[in-house]
Amino acid sequence: MTLMSSWVESANSADTDFPLNNLPYGVFSTNSLEARCGVAIGDQILDMAALEEAGIIILSEDPVFDVPYWNDVMEMGPETWRALRNRLTELLQTDASEQALVAPHLVPMEDAYLHMPMVVSEYTDFYAGRHHATNVGTMFRGAENALPPNWLHIPIGYNGRASTVVVSGTDITRPNGQLKAPDADVPGFGPCKRLDIELEMGAIVGTSTEMGQPVTTAEADEMIFGYVILNDWSARDIQAWEYQPLGPFQAKAFATSISPWIVTKEALEPFRTSTPERDFELLPYLQEPGPMLYDIDLSVIIQPDGGEQEVIARTNYKEMYYSSAQQLAHHASSGCAMNAGDLLGSGTISGAEKDQRGSLLELSWGGKEPITLQDGTSRSFIEDGDTMILTGHAQGDGFRIGFGACVGKIAPAVSFP
Amino acid sequence: MTLMSSWVESANSADTDFPLNNLPYGVFSTNSLEARCGVAIGDQILDMAALEEAGIIILSEDPVFDVPYWNDVMEMGPETWRALRNRLTELLQTDASEQALVAPHLVPMEDAYLHMPMVVSEYTDFYAGRHHATNVGTMFRGAENALPPNWLHIPIGYNGRASTVVVSGTDITRPNGQLKAPDADVPGFGPCKRLDIELEMGAIVGTSTEMGQPVTTAEADEMIFGYVILNDWSARDIQAWEYQPLGPFQAKAFATSISPWIVTKEALEPFRTSTPERDFELLPYLQEPGPMLYDIDLSVIIQPDGGEQEVIARTNYKEMYYSSAQQLAHHASSGCAMNAGDLLGSGTISGAEKDQRGSLLELSWGGKEPITLQDGTSRSFIEDGDTMILTGHAQGDGFRIGFGACVGKIAPAVSFP
Structure with missing residues (x-):
């Protein structure tokens, strides 16, 4: 085309x-x-x-x-x-x-x-990038146990908070929360010190299912209205303290940004590509009859307050292990009703190389290897006044299908009552 | 009164x-x-x-x-x-x-x-019953590590699925999901074999907060419109395989039942009681200026298909370690916007005694000690055709503030495409 x-x-x-x-x-x-x-x-x-x-x-x-x-x-x-x-x-x-x-x-x-291009019915976030899951798992559990045992069989996901999904350009206030240093006896409360992005795609469910009604991956693919770029802002220190045993909660609840334009599935049709070869054959309800992922180039850009924009990572949506159609089929498999306006975050998209990582947690390896910016400052995590810009497009022959940008500038935490 | x-x-x-x-x-x-x-x-x-x-x-x-x-x-x-x-x-x-x-x-x-008495904006489920958390923790991690280190400091919660919150009387279809036996190499897919209830109260948020706006516990208490009885249906075997590292997902997404009548906070005013003495002083944002829990007697009843109703557990809402006001203040503390119609599940309510436990997981101790019913049959978990009935009321002097019942009958799993 x-x-x-x-x-x-x-x-x-x-x-x-x-x-x-x-x-x-x-x-x-x-x-x-x-x-x-x-x-x-x-x-x-x-x-x-x-x-x-x-x-x-x-x-x-x-x-x-x-x-x-x-x-x-x-x-x-x-x-x-x-x-x-x-x-x-x-x-x-x-x-x-x-x-x-x-x-x-x-x-x-x-x-x-x-x-915002739609009313978000509910927001679900997945964890379907193999490089991301491996990087995070290696940091927290060691290289031997990087991927949880279920990861290659099931699209791991959790329910996020729809009320704080905002459109690109909305300022993001640094969240407060419970924080506990590893050597402290009890937690304190205050502004997040390890504020991060997660570079993701968001799939928007366009048609509904009834409670109790499963769908095939082909039906799930047909249900998807379009895609946006999504930034699942994350407070790593709040998450580290709160997330056992029931998963991330306030560490993610303060904000999720999306790009303002819903790029339709039809526009992306020429860029379909297959999910990767499998270590284990997937269960039948997750198998795809054809390519359901897309070849979309993605970039992470940081702009310090008053400074220049600088690309700090480049990757591609085709790195995902599970497609949005697979995630949606899994979501409905228990009988969970899906609705128009449901937003499915792909999970953080990282490539194999160091400069292809979709979070600062990975780029700075948990803060141990801060990245140096052109202005001479360094970053392990996001500072107040930084603007984070996620962009993406599918490259055609002499044209591109762009998503615009997903932008958020960090405002200081509010002081607490 | x-x-x-x-x-x-x-x-x-x-x-x-x-x-x-x-x-x-x-x-x-x-x-x-x-x-x-x-x-x-x-x-x-x-x-x-x-x-x-x-x-x-x-x-x-x-x-x-x-x-x-x-x-x-x-x-x-x-x-x-x-x-x-x-x-x-x-x-x-x-x-x-x-x-x-x-x-x-x-x-x-x-x-x-x-x-349904309201449109559920979003559904959040907490884990705020100390006996329940201790029982579950003892079964899964041993008595020494029963309570996670954060539990006495933070009201642990996760986002649930609003699209499958249904009114009492709605049949509940047994969910399908990925299941893996401990000795199996790979998971299979099929009907849940360890279907359970969770006896909870649900608090309904009546007024909204803006994104970025924290609230005190007193403000949170004022925001609550009323309470219902809530059954957070749970597929224990699906949960066991899926929940690491991001928490319960499809194990809970298939259904949550609530009693049909919203009992207002005003009606419950005479039954206010305080949360318990603390092992650790709570952080200031979680401290309560007065009693914010309620004295509400609760019962779990099972009715086998065609059989008689039988009470299998009795407990009280005052067993909770955190009140709904504390949970709501915590929920908004990160800047998470709260909306009218948000539903907050209290967490499973169990008492200290064996017959005061709010789930079959605890009543049958993970299936190791099945309970025997009057009809001579036994239950570790719920069988097809069983009706589960949760009831509750606050007992006044010659009157009671009742919630009606929260009822669900189990229909067999659907066969899969």
């Missing part, structure tokens, strides 16, 4: 995140427009509520685009998703017959505020 | 769960009425949507009772909650001047179907 040509000129560049091949879904507002659904095209946003009001795109009798979320569209199902994408392509391609009708409903991206 | 007298005669019995002192909030429908808010009084339900339509109770310009959830009322805050309770008491007390206006809006409970 090559670049599809659009009458929106900025969409025809080889390095735009948002060519006509992409058409990701977001929510925006401007100084004069209330938050509503929009589609990114080049450096513009197509105002879907206006298109709907003008009768140019109609999905149902009741309007679905004049609201600040895509959940209603998700619930309409894959046939509607494909029809919508086809219609958008028809309207935006070069020589589109309706160009004059559509053009007035483009809003320059630079004039827009971006919001 | 003694029994408050009502013109609804059935509410004046010493053994009704629902005297005028109680006034719990639920959602009901009948063959002719759509699901709506109702208040239990004796063997009747007061139709709140009808009272609102008749102008007898008005909380706001827009109707709030003609919907199948109490979340809108919760969000109005504690002053409205108190005003509503005062108005209901005025309308239902003996010699109420408006009796003739109200009486037509009573619906016999036996004609009603009960539904």
Whole structure:
């Protein structure tokens, strides 16, 4: 597949995140427009509520685009998703017959505020990157016991907190929590000292299942509406003290950031790739009938307060051991009902090399090997004022399917009552 | 406090769960009425949507009772909650001047179907019963290491799954999952063989906090709208294989049952009691300015298919080491935003004695000491066709504040695609 040509000129560049091949879904507002659904095209946003009001795109009798979320569209199902994408392509391609009708409903991206693209029903985070799990396991349990015995058989996951999933650009306040130094008798309470990112992809569930209804991996793949980049902010010191025996809780609950544009599964179709060879054959309910992972280049960038941006890691989504479809099939396997707007974090994505690691915990090897930045300062973990920027795109032939950026700047901890 | 007298005669019995002192909030429908808010009084339900339509109770310009959830009322805050309770008491007390206006809006409970009383925003489950944690820890790690080192300092919790919280009476399908026998090399997949209950109370958060906003225990106590009985159904064998290192996931995700009536904090006011003496002083953010636990008698009943009900355990909510207010203050301490409709499971409530244990895991000591039922059969865990019934009430002087029952019957596992 090559670049599809659009009458929106900025969409025809080889390095735009948002060519006509992409058409990701977001929510925006401007100084004069209330938050509503929009589609990114080049450096513009197509105002879907206006298109709907003008009768140019109609999905149902009741309007679905004049609201600040895509959940209603998700619930309409894959046939509607494909029809919508086809219609958008028809309207935006070069020589589109309706160009004059559509053009007035483009809003320059630079004039827009971006919001959460959906209401997050529930948020689940997985642990499906083999290099990440091996690195963390080696640090905490030694190289001999790096991977837990279940890891190669089951997509390990836990429920996260939906109420603090925020859109890129939202400042992240350093969390407070219980901390206990290894040599202390009792814990204290105060600001996290080992604040970290986790570079992940987020899969957005688009259609629902009933309680008690399992799904195959093929059905799970069909249920996924699209993907975002996700930063599962983590307080390593809070986590170390709290996580036995029931897993991470407040160490993760304070914030999770996502990139503002939902890149649809259709846009990513040319970039499908298979999960890796297995040490153990997976149980039948987890086996995939075809490639369900994607080749997406990812970068971690740090920007110290007032300083320059600097790439500190590069990796790829195809490093994952389990796909989102496998994770979703596992999630529903017990009879757990899944809903439109459920967000599934992939787990931290690290590659085999040292500069391919998706967390500072791994990059600084638990703080023992701080990384040195271009400004001469070093980092084991994130400092107040640092901005963390996660970016990603799938590289096509002369075009790319970009996700935009997932950005968060760290504000100091609040003082406690 | 003694029994408050009502013109609804059935509410004046010493053994009704629902005297005028109680006034719990639920959602009901009948063959002719759509699901709506109702208040239990004796063997009747007061139709709140009808009272609102008749102008007898008005909380706001827009109707709030003609919907199948109490979340809108919760969000109005504690002053409205108190005003509503005062108005209901005025309308239902003996010699109420408006009796003739109200009486037509009573619906016999036996004609009603009960539904979930609220939309569950998110569900968090804690692990705050000392006897339970000690029993489980002793079974899995030995008596020397029964309580994890953090347990006496921090209310251990994890995020559960909101999409499968169901109202009492909903059948529970035995979950499937990955199971690995200790001597097996690899896991298999199939129906859970160690299905269990967890007897808990559920606290319902009524007002919200912003992301980044901590609350004191006093503020947390004020935020709680009411309590239900909760059964955190658990698949012990699925849990054993999956839970390291990130905690329980599919072992708990298939179902959680709650009793249908939200018993308000105001109704429980006379039964406040303090959390126990501490081995370690709690950190300041967890200290309570007054008693925040409640004296509530609880029972676990089993009813084999076609057989008789039999009490297998009795305990009390006052056994908890941490109150719901402490749990909520801890939950918000990291900056985690809390919302109206959030459900906080207390953790399994067990007493010191063998017949005071709130799970079959403890009652049968991991299956090593099966309990014998009156019908001559024995149970280590729950069998298909068994109905598990959790009940509870606070005992006053000649009256009780009852919760009704939290009931679930086990249906066989579904066969897998």
